[in-house]
Amino acid sequence: MPRRGNSNDLVRRHNLSAVLRLAHHDPSVSRSQLTKQTGLNRSTIAALVGELAELGLVVESDPDGSRQVGRPSPIVAPHPGVLAIAVNPEVDSVTIALVGLGGRVLRRIRREATMPTVVDTVSIVADAVVELRADAERSARLVGIGVAVPGLVRASDGVVRFAPHLGWTDAPLARLLVDATGLPAAAANDAGLGANAEHIFGAGRGHSDMIYLNGGASGIGGGIIAGGRPIRGAGGYAGEFGHTLATSRDGRDASGAPGSLELEVRRSLLLDVLGITTADADELDARLLGSDAPAVRVEVERQLAFLGVALRNVIDILNPQLVVLGGFLGSLHAAAPGRLEALVADQALAVPFDEVRFSRAELGSDLVLVGAAELAFAPLLDNPAGVETVPA
Missing domain, CATH: 1.10.10.10 (Winged helix-like DNA-binding domain superfamily/Winged helix DNA-binding domain)
Incomplete structure (x- = not known):
């Protein structure tokens, strides 16, 4: 608001x-x-x-x-010609998109890359920016680049402090992109940006208190909207729900945390049980919802049980109006309608649970890109007459 x-x-x-x-x-x-x-x-x-x-x-x-x-x-x-470049590096690809004011994803480029380094990512983005600028309308203008990173990103300068699934530590990603493209650049956690996008344009519209959990190739992240505003934390690291305690079995996740949600709820396990090695978000969703194989149903039920434990804690602590599930978590929820709600109801305090509802993210595969674009648009939205745009 x-x-x-x-x-x-x-x-x-x-x-x-x-x-x-x-x-x-x-x-x-x-x-x-x-x-x-x-x-x-x-x-x-x-x-x-x-x-x-x-x-x-x-x-x-x-x-x-x-x-x-x-x-x-x-x-x-x-104005349809005011655009941002949105970037989302993952463990298997780097996606770059052109996004207009109003949250419209106009074009996207997906470059497959296994465990891209920071240098790889910057190079891929720089090449894609040249391509996107060449295809843009002559009257189009760019505000800059926003990057949605699956990891901990320092809010003050866009340094990726720790992205365990990518193997990045203390990477000055925003600065490197500025140097490589000549455009202003900012970076933040992907799930936190996704939460903001859903709050503005998607399932969270009209809700002042919501939780967003996203499941992707690089694990599980989240974002918090409280009182209508994103909760970032002191350094910008809030919302790491994937690393919360959810299981007593031995093992540590990619960050080194023992017993975390990411040990039990993983996209790779769904790919394994479906008998495929790779899939984008839309393909995984279609296969999961279209399968009636008993092994798939068992794995869906198993992962939902652990997700229910994590959400019990979230609801009891934060008392949201809405829980929004994105990525493969949204697919899990849709694959067994009502099951997650029943699991959480059996564990959470009755009073806060009675006030919450569950929803799948509405922005689909555009969600993280729209969130990344919001990061790039932020200076312009804060000071429309004081921020210069760059001809595309």
């Missing part, structure tokens, strides 16, 4: 930010809705929209007036 505006000229930056953010979050918002949601008067909204249009950040259009009485209010939408 955006902060309410103020018509004082001294807070013009705040008001521009509030209006652009609303248009970004809802590309069908009208001027009258902007007036209502910001608390500003109509003439102030008209001036702010006009300034954002002159900056090339929004466009106005006439709405469909067939169902309206009286003069319709113009629609204020993000």
Whole structure:
């Protein structure tokens, strides 16, 4: 929920930010809705929209007036030519996408790469950026690069402190991308960015308190939205649900943590039981939901049991309104409808459990890329008149 505006000229930056953010979050918002949601008067909204249009950040259009009485209010939408580069390195690939304001994934490039190093990743991204810029419209402008990393990323400077599945330690990823591409770059944890994307554009819209858990090739991560805002932690490392204690069996996960959720709930185990060696998120989902093999059902049930233990702790501690499951965790949930809820209900405190519901992530395979793009768009959304874009 955006902060309410103020018509004082001294807070013009705040008001521009509030209006652009609303248009970004809802590309069908009208001027009258902007007036209502910001608390500003109509003439102030008209001036702010006009300034954002002159900056090339929004466009106005006439709405469909067939169902309206009286003069319709113009629609204020993000300019389609304002773009970000989104990046998601994983253990088996690096995905790079072009994302527009409003959370639209316009094009993606997936480069297969087994355990890409930081140098490999930067090189792949630099080449893909050249390709994406060549294919973009001539009028398009870039705000920068956002990277969703499966690991612990320091919020202050985009240094990847520890990405155990990739084998990265203290990697200055953001700085290296700036050097290689000439574009501003920022990096953060992939699941935390995914939580923000779902909160803005997906299943979490309208919810002030939600938990997001994502399962990918590089393990399990998560994000927390409390009071409508992301919870990052002191250094930006909050939400590592995959490394919480969930089993008593021997063994340590990739980070060295004993008994963690990632030991028992793993994408690779689902691939094994399905008899395949690799699959993207959509293919894994289709195969898992389409299988009636007993061994597959047993593995789904086994992994859900351990996921239920972790979610019991999350719900009892954080009391969310909503738990959103993404990646292969969403596939597990969909493969046995209602089973996860029943497992958690049997273990969690009744009062907080009664207030929570479970949902699959709505953004699908776009989720992490949309979240990474939000990271790149953040400076522009905070200061629309003070951040320069770069011609694509």
